[in-house]
Amino acid sequence: MINSISFLNFKSNAQAIKNRDQQNIDFGLNTSSLAPLSKDTISFKGTVEYKAAINNSVLCADIHEEAFFVNEWLKNVLEKYFAADICNENNPTGGIEGVYARVKTPNSIEEKISDRIRSALESEEGIREKIFSPYNEKSIKKNIRDISGGRIVIRNAHDGVMDKVVDNLCKMILEERLVVDEIKYHKSPSNDVEQYFNEKQLARITHAANSIRKANKMPLIKVQTVRSKAGYMALHLSIDSTKKPDGADDIYQNFYSELQIIGSDVAMLKEIEDFCYKLKKGLEIKSGNIAYAPFVQLFLDAWNMQDKKYGNVQKNFTDYTIAAYIAQRVRRPSENKEDDVRDWAYKYPTIKECGFEGKLPPILDFNILARIKRDCDDLYYVEHHAGEILAEINEKPKVTE
Numbered sequence: 481m482i483n484s485i486s487f488l489n490f491k492s493n494a495q496a497i498k499n500r501d502q503q504n505i506d507f508g509l510n511t512s513s514l515a516p517l518s519k520d521t522i523s524f525k526g527t528v529e530y531k532a533a534i535n536n537s538v539l540c541a542d543i544h545e546e547a548f549f550v551n552e553w554l555k556n557v558l559e560k561y562f563a564a565d566i567c568n569e570n571n572p573t574g575g576i577e578g579v580y581a582r583v584k585t586p587n588s589i590e591e592k593i594s595d596r597i598r599s600a601l602e603s604e605e606g607i608r609e610k611i612f613s614p615y616n617e618k619s620i621k622k623n624i625r626d627i628s629g630g631r632i633v634i635r636n637a638h639d640g641v642m643d644k645v646v647d648n649l650c651k652m653i654l655e656e657r658l659v660v661d662e663i664k665y666h667k668s669p670s671n672d673v674e675q676y677f678n679e680k681q682l683a684r685i686t687h688a689a690n691s692i693r694k695a696n697k698m699p700l701i702k703v704q705t706v707r708s709k710a711g712y713m714a715l716h717l718s719i720d721s722t723k724k725p726d727g728a729d730d731i732y733q734n735f736y737s738e739l740q741i742i743g744s745d746v747a748m749l750k751e752i753e754d755f756c757y758k759l760k761k762g763l764e765i766k767s768g769n770i771a772y773a774p775f776v777q778l779f780l781d782a783w784n785m786q787d788k789k790y791g792n793v794q795k796n797f798t799d800y801t802i803a804a805y806i807a808q809r810v811r812r813p814s815e816n817k818e819d820d821v822r823d824w825a826y827k828y829p830t831i832k833e834c835g836f837e838g839k840l841p842p843i844l845d846f847n848i849l850a851r852i853k854r855d856c857d858d859l860y861y862v863e864h865h866a867g868e869i870l871a872e873i874n875e876k877p878k879v880t881e
Contacts, residue, residue, distance in 0.1 A: 527762050530594035534614045540593070541586040543620060543627060548583055550721050550735045551628040555581035558630050558739075561652040565644065567635050575641035577633040577744045584627045587767040592624050595761065618734060625661075625718050626738035637676050637743035645741065646681045650688040659696060660689035661736065662718035664704045668711055669802060673809050676713055676743060689717075710757070710798065711805030712750065714742040745808045749828055752850045753801060759783070771859035775852050782841045789838075796839045803834035804846060 558579045567574035584592070593614045600611040613619040621627065634645060653660060663686060667675060677685075682703050690700045717739040742750070758765055759779055765772040785793050807829035828846035831837055842848060862869065 527591055527595045527598055528764055528768075530598045531590050534590075534594055534597065536593065536614050537586060537590055539615065539617065539620070540589040543617060544583060544586045544589060547627045547735055550737060551581050551583045551630075553721075554628055554630045554719070554737045554739075555579075557652060557656055557658075558632065561648045562632055562645075565648070575634060575636055575644060577635040579630070579632055581628075581630045584624075584629070585767075587764075589620075589624065589627060591763055592626075593620060595763065596623065621734050621736070625736035628721070628735050628737040629740070630737065631740045631742065631747075633747050634676075634741065634743045637745065642677060642681060646677070646684055649741070650684055653685075653688040653692060657692055657695075659692055659698070659720040660701070660717050661720040662704065662716075663689060663701060664706060664716045664718075666706050666708045666712050666714050666716065668713050668806065668809065669707050669709070670711075670806050673713075673806050676741070677715060685715075685717075708805075709802075710753070711802035712753075713746050713805065713809065714740050716740055743809070745811055746805060749804055749808045749846065752828070752846055752853060753804075755779075755853060756783075756797075756801075756849065766860060769860060769863075771863055772856045775849070775856050778843055778852060779849065782844050785841060787841075790841060791839060793840060793844075796836055797844055800831060800834050800836045800840060800844070803836070804829040807834060 558581065562576055562579045565571070565574045565576045566578060567576065597611065597614060612623045632645070634641060652658065663682075665677065665682060686701070686703055693700055719737045719739060721735045721737055755765055755775065756779060759776060760783065765776060783794060783797065787793070790796065828850060830847060831840050831842065831845045
């Protein structure tokens with residue numbers, strides 16, 4: 481079993497490098513004879529160790545660079561159909577906070593690959609169709625579908641705003657002849673929460689996607705509704721950029737692009753919750769940069785705390801996260817965008833507000849975690865801009881008596 485998965489070698493990656501240079505196709509493993517790996521079979525220490533064992537950083541850096549072409553295309557398409565509705569001085573009633581596009585960093589691509597491999601090997605369901613080559617460019621692009629990513633953040637995801645968003649989304653799909661490969665709706669676990677999209681709106685999006693798929697003689701798709709375990713809410717669309725609309729040139733490079741549609745209420749909490757999620761999964765923050773060591777240490781110390789007065793800290797924190805997302809969803813956006821900056825202490829639902837006072841150490845309150853993160857962000861900025869900061873200081877006139 482272990483010999484069959486030759487790329488995974490925690491003692492030496494020499495064989496992995498050799499395999500990477502020689503391999504031009506997926507594994508070619510005879511998975512019919514493979515049983516799920518036991519966690520006792522090998523030392524499973526987390527995604528960080530898998531990343532070091534796989535050692536495909538050069539390939540991931542190359543893929544990162546290539547993705548800028550398709551991401552620029554994605555950004556232009558999103559701005560074409562949604563930028564007119566962005567809330568700003570000229571359009572104060574706009575329902576959209578912003579339209580964004582980004583390319584995963586090389587380190588993030590490595591982590592995603594490593595985490596997928598780790599999850600597949602540790603899965604009790606076996607590894608058939610879940611595992612892929614971490615050394616084959618085409619295989620990575622096929623399986624990691626958010627290397628190129630876009631996000632539409634809706635400022636006020638209530639009332640009739642979502643109908644306008646669906647109008648623009650369907651128009652974009654149909655006019656740009658976009659091949660949507662997957663529609664996944666992350667739904668709140670609470671039935672009492674106002675969901676972003678109703679069944680009619682989801683049906684409209686699906687109909688637009690299937691119109692293009694039918695024209696391309698492709699199988700039709702359905703919405704995959706997922707009850708989020710952590711309370712996260714968003715609509716994710718996987719756009720198959722390998723299907724070049726109207727004979728587009730080679731900038732697509734066989735990439736998929738993930739489009740997220742999310743409300744500003746949930747997006748705000750997601751930013752800090754992502755840090756916690758990564759650490760719980762054994763992932764690094766900012767490639768393990770030392771600036772974030774305080775956040776890592778303080779969170780993990782609290783997360784792993786064994787204190788009878790708090791009970792099950794990990795379960796309580798998960799429940800608090802769900803409650804916080806629900807609380808965020810029912811809040812309306814402030815009319816004054818500066819509120820969140822001036823009054824950051826009330827930016828997120830507190831442990832007390834969500835009913836977990838006495839059940840969690842105070843440091844796990846999202847407001848405290850956000851402050852720790854903010855200080856780490858400052859350290860990270862100074863580390864990467866020290867020269868610029870000193871240059872600015874040196875340019876200032878000296879104070880003379």
